[in-house]
Amino acid sequence: MKPKLAFFDFTGCEGCELEVLNFETELVELLKQVDIVNFREAITEKGEDYEIAFIDGGITSESEIPRIEGIRKQAKILVAMGACASLGGVNCLKNFRPMEESLKIVCGDTACDYTWYYDTIPARPVKAVVPVEYELPGCPMNRYEFLRLVKSLLLGKRFELPNYPVCVECKLAGNVCAFDRGEICLGPVTRAGCNAICISNGRRCWGCRGLVDDPNTDSEKEILQKHGLTVGDILRQFRIFNSYLEVSK
Ligand code: SF4
Ligand code: SF4
Ligand code: SF4
Numbered sequence: 001m002k003p004k005l006a007f008f009d010f011t012g013c014e015g016c017e018l019e020v021l022n023f024e025t026e027l028v029e030l031l032k033q034v035d036i037v038n039f040r041e042a043i044t045e046k047g048e049d050y051e052i053a054f055i056d057g058g059i060t061s062e063s064e065i066p067r068i069e070g071i072r073k074q075a076k077i078l079v080a081m082g083a084c085a086s087l088g089g090v091n092c093l094k095n096f097r098p099m100e101e102s103l104k105i106v107c108g109d110t111a112c113d114y115t116w117y118y119d120t121i122p123a124r125p126v127k128a129v130v131p132v133e134y135e136l137p138g139c140p141m142n143r144y145e146f147l148r149l150v151k152s153l154l155l156g157k158r159f160e161l162p163n164y165p166v167c168v169e170c171k172l173a174g175n176v177c178a179f180d181r182g183e184i185c186l187g188p189v190t191r192a193g194c195n196a197i198c199i200s201n202g203r204r205c206w207g208c209r210g211l212v213d214d215p216n217t218d219s220e221k222e223i224l225q226k227h228g229l230t231v232g233d234i235l236r237q238f239r240i241f242n243s244y245l246e247v248s249k
Helices: 015-019 025-033 063-072 082-088 089-096 101-114 143-154 166-172 217-226 230-246
Strands: 006-008 035-039 052-056 058-060 076-083 119-126 133-135
Touching: 006 015, 006 063, 015 052, 015 082, 015 143, 025 143, 035 089, 052 063, 052 082, 058 063, 076 082, 076 089, 082 089, 082 133, 089 230, 101 119, 119 133, 217 230
Parallel strands: 006 035, 006 052, 052 076, 076 133
Antiparallel strands: 058 119
């Protein structure tokens, strides 16, 4: 009997599910080991008999709560995929202003015409509603990390996220530091695992994989001071993906 996997989307852009589909050749190999019984982006079947559920997107409406509770009840293992599901992600930016104001910004004066106007609640990650066994951070999640998790589950092995900052991968990739290009980078306090993809492509780190455990904020402060920046400058940037941490304190 192959383990049954199911994928569900909540509030998000569904880019994390797309990452799974982007595998192409690896997906064919994966399908030899598991059965995918529910995956709206890919198949029409809607099987309710699954052991491992992957959640894409965060919880931002009242009606999503019983739905995630039902999935939790069925799944032996629940995995939050991506920043929206694991950290709250960009959805949580709406929590910083009255809900009516957010709705007006998005929908203009027609906001009241939408049924979800009455359904919306402050955004939160999945673990704020039901227990979660594993999280795959990132916007989108790293599909190779997804594959590593699935392999670990199939083999009954431990799965752990890297617990060192993006700077380590960035230095190994031989990048010029974004601070030396006059930009603010969140790499010193952000969990690695993305191979510093943004910096290697000429950008900087926005912290989409969340804080590394015990972040070395002193070292980040030192770097900031060296470049004439303050902790406030960096916190404003960190808010993009990690504001749930801030509002839930
Ligand atoms: S984490 Fe990013 S890619 Fe994934 S659903 Fe959210 S916004 Fe989309
Ligand atoms: S601060 Fe950013 S650009 Fe500089 S080394 Fe760290 S991750 Fe790389
Ligand atoms: S470099 Fe930073 S923003 Fe880019 S994927 Fe990695 S953690 Fe996310």
